[in-house]
Amino acid sequence: MSTVQTARDALTDLTPSRERILADVVAGLSRQPRQLPSTYFYDAAGSALFEQITRTPEYYPTRTELALLQRCLPAVARAVGPNVHVVELGSGSGRKTALLLAALVDPVAYTPIEISRAALLASIDRLAVALPEVEMLPVCADFTRPVTLPEPEREPARRLLFFPGSTLGNFEREQAVNLLRAMRRTMGDDGLALVGIDLDKDPVLVEAAYNDADGVTAAFTLNLLRRLNREIGSDFDLTAFRHRARYSTSALRIETDLVSQRLQEVRIGGQVFVFQAGEPIRVEYSHKYNDAVFDALLAEAGLAIAARWDTAPAYGLRLLRAV
Template sequence: MSMQAYELRDDDRRPPINDVLEVVQRGLRLQPKRLPSWLFYDERGSQLFEDICDQPEYYLTRAEIDLLNVHAGDIAEVLGEDVRLIEYGSGSAIKTRMLLEQLRSPVSYMPVEISPEPLRQSVQSFSELFPELTIQPFCADFTRPLRLPVPPRAPRRNVIYFPGSTIGNFEARDAIDLLRKMRNEMGEGGGVLIGVDLKKDPTVIEAAYNDKAGVTAEFTLNMLVRLNREIGSDFDLSAFRHRAHYNPMAGRIETHIVSARSQEVRVGRMRVAFGDGEAMQVEYSCKYSLSDFATLAAHAGLKVQHVWLDPQQLFSVQFLVRA
């Protein structure tokens, strides 16, 4: 099979500037204030997230890579041959390379990523690493319905790959909705291969989101840099700070941008007051026990067929099929 990399295009689901402004204004009217985490991922934000993954406190990426080093062959056996691999939020797709190296005669690889530049870099890299693999990149928001391109030949199974711990960024209701969407898009006989971060010592979890080098703090505040650039707001970065705290009752990291003083910010024609110490919620990072996640998947009409753990049992990769 000759390599066939489809031309990249910005999907029409990428929100236009007016929509971003509306989303931000709506979130700032809430009490407490809240902005969606997808606003992190402009080009700079995507790069900063890659840098976060290299920080010594950020165990998640290392644990997942350790897991794949041990289990990628077994995962490939479970997925079987002639798979079409559809990856949500592919980014630089480092972990995907480890999986693709083990898959037998994959039909195609379809990375879905909202940030165009990381997607282009991923396609270029994979075209060189796997010159006979059909690559069908798709620049889109994976949380919305996708018009999947026609594969070069009929796959035996569609597998939606959702590595990392991104499912944890969704509250339970939204996570169930996303899993239902995956269930529909994978079709009959398909599956979901998903990374799930596990509950563990809260000090380990909290340190991962408060690295000493301050990369996560820069990543969080880059959201305000993006808004200033794209919608003309006037957030003063020196007047805000990053805060990430583990809530053991909810089983999640709660990330906020905190106002360091009383101030007013212009967002379009709207003036937004922030009190001294007022926190604006920007991300959740939920952690699960194995039984927690199995229950969540069941609400979406899925069941856990296989679970793989890293050697330290910090992280899991799970394969879900229709219940």
């Protein structure tokens, strides 16, 4: 059996059901202000569009983090030690993962937890070929919900959680603390976590990253409605909503909305939702951090910084340990 086939056979598939997606959407749209879970951005088309976003001239986070990783990974490998089980939350394409696994000393296994099955299998196929000595144990699931991790055949020395891309910034404060606490439990007392965080900077630079000139980010945001129409039978008119992303300097975050362009009705699961002209649906936050804010989150979650690395434009990697 090929290395790729073995990795695919090891897949734990916890893809969200239609019923769960429908319940999440109805709950979100029943709130005021209305919301849709950003988790559901990542079907096959959404994952492909996000990869395009990461390559746009305006979107600095990915290329900045990649360059920082390349610079600091020797130090990370020394701090982490050999024979670790790497667990990645929201693995996406796996570009950063390949760098990390190649830098570590004899990693035992790799468990990506990714909600997009297509993106997960594509990244595992590439990594299994590039790193045949690393056991691939993929899990298709929403990492914000409890997931039982598969056990590697070889006993690891410790777990290393990998959470790049400033994905933590997609969560409001209470959610972020809860996620960090869950990471603390998954790590165990002797585990570590390598987390990427986008730092507060010039609002013009930040806003441009979420409003690229070619409209790729707008297509990505609107694709959420296309997915819901396909998977839960809603009837969103994509031409009647527009993408809007603005930076709040007081909250240190990008706030991304889909804004209704007219008075309209949308049918979802037997319910009718009325949208006023100009009414937003909040679909994503992208928090930016400074050291004081981030350190306070860690303290509340029972974590502390073991090492930190920064680069320009302001972006950071933090190696976390349990307190």
